[in-house]
Amino acid sequence: MESTLPASGTSKTLHHGLQVLELLVQHPRGLTLTEIADGIGVHRTVAHRLVRTLEAHYLCRRDRFKRISLGTGLVRLAEPVEQDLRTLARPVLEELTDSAQASAHLVVRENAEQVRMLMIVEPRRAAMHVAFRTGQLDPITRGSAGLAILAAGPPVPGERAEVTRARERGFAVSTGEIAPGITGISAVVRTGRDQPETSIGLSLFEAPDPDALGHLVMAAAQRLSALLG
Template identity: 60%
Template sequence: MSKTLHHGLLILRVLSEHPQGLTVSELADAVGVHRTVAHRLVRTLEAHQLCRRDHQRRIVLGTGLVSLAEPVQQDLRALARPILDELAETTRATAHLLVREGATRMRALMVVEPRGALVHVSFRPGQTHSIERGSGGIALLAHGPYREGERPAVTEARARGYAVTTGEVIPAVTGISAAVPPRGGTAAVSIGISVFEYTGLDELGTTVVRAATALGELLG
């Protein structure tokens, strides 16, 4: 294993967990290298637009990571599209695909609105919110082991197999989401629906879990 590459990748991972940025000294301490080594690594990553310095000269992730991630997201969107289409039509609700962004945020990667529904929730892809709020993030947290002090909603979602929240991302809107089972490691993608009101929660939850499982099998 290349120690230099290993440390460079560790820097990117550490930065993903600190969206406010870190100094070179803080990065050196986090990765366990001398400040001079951290400085060289940062300069190399900057040259490839993988990190940059903000107005306070703190190191943050760079836009080059977007172009690297785009092909993966395109594959994910292509695989998820027919599943989201079917979910939206089956439930007559807005279906969404959310991805974990760093340690604390969720981003809406895809939003599919039902055709022909008289009333449905509408929001744009790209919106972000805390992983601790909304059914998509709760579903991912519930996929992991119990955490001391976790929200009751996470514990309930773990037992139920899907998460339900109301008014946490959009006022008066209920979200029902399930984690997409990963091939290995921690779940980072969730599928869900957003509704103004619902009946038959168990049936909706089962349908959402079925859609998440189907996408997991395609990704695996």
């Protein structure tokens, strides 16, 4: 995990506590206290205090081997996040993944530079499918999900040709930009002002007919937009 300095005017202790949680997300089988200290670049004593505080709030826990992993308290904190969007999106994603026999994803804009994987639904009958980690952050300028969101805005000087192309045809296509060999096809979801910028799409190993898949994705985006309207 790359260690970053807290921004000016923010809490250094809280910053380190959040770094612990982010580190544990990357290691679902847990880490030792020493590994956590090394991972976020603090003394073992500091790591011990951080972990004890997170344990007190059920945000992490230790097993009988003293390995530390994420705690169940995170479920309670995460449950309300974009609940309406996720609730409405799930049946649309399920229909999309059944139609395409590929993993369907819902992505929201996190900030000016990144998008976050909010939900992924995997096909039930496909022999093979793409799997991503829910919550992962990716650059908005790479991958079909971010490109589709950018394409929903007006043209800007120096934008990628893929963004311009996505604006013209209504969906974005990328290959190998988020994971090697994986093609993404995404379309923007028109949402209200209270909703984050959102895209819906497919991730698959092969896309022999991206136009046909693109139209499936656009139809799904329109359905979700109507539900959110």
